[in-house]
Amino acid sequence: MTIVSKFFAGVLLANAVPHGVSAVQGKQFPTPFASPPGVGLSSPLANATWSALNAAGGAALLGGGVTGPRDRAALLAGTVSMGFFLAWYFGKADRPANGPDTAISGRTA
Numbered sequence: 001m002t003i004v005s006k007f008f009a010g011v012l013l014a015n016a017v018p019h020g021v022s023a024v025q026g027k028q029f030p031t032p033f034a035s036p037p038g039v040g041l042s043s044p045l046a047n048a049t050w051s052a053l054n055a056a057g058g059a060a061l062l063g064g065g066v067t068g069p070r071d072r073a074a075l076l077a078g079t080v081s082m083g084f085f086l087a088w089y090f091g092k093a094d095r096p097a098n099g100p101d102t103a104i105s106g107r108t109a
Helices: 002-025 044-062 069-094 100-105
Strands: none
Touching: 002 044, 044 100
């Protein structure tokens, strides 16, 4: 069970970063508290709260720390997995309706 908890600790810690950064910048960013959840924008205070909850959950799942190479690999796998998921999820949210080419050049390929 410790490897699984380290993986999810990485997921939660990685998810804390964009919410914390948005909160510190005073920018709105999607949270589960938004309407619709995960799509609508939440206030910087809601993002600070969500970031703190993610960080606390990740720290709690780390428990006694990262003690060996398997724990480090699981933590890294969770962090990288969440990083790629967040890049994909928020990358598609930022794309214009006509595709990425129209946003840059104003014309389609």
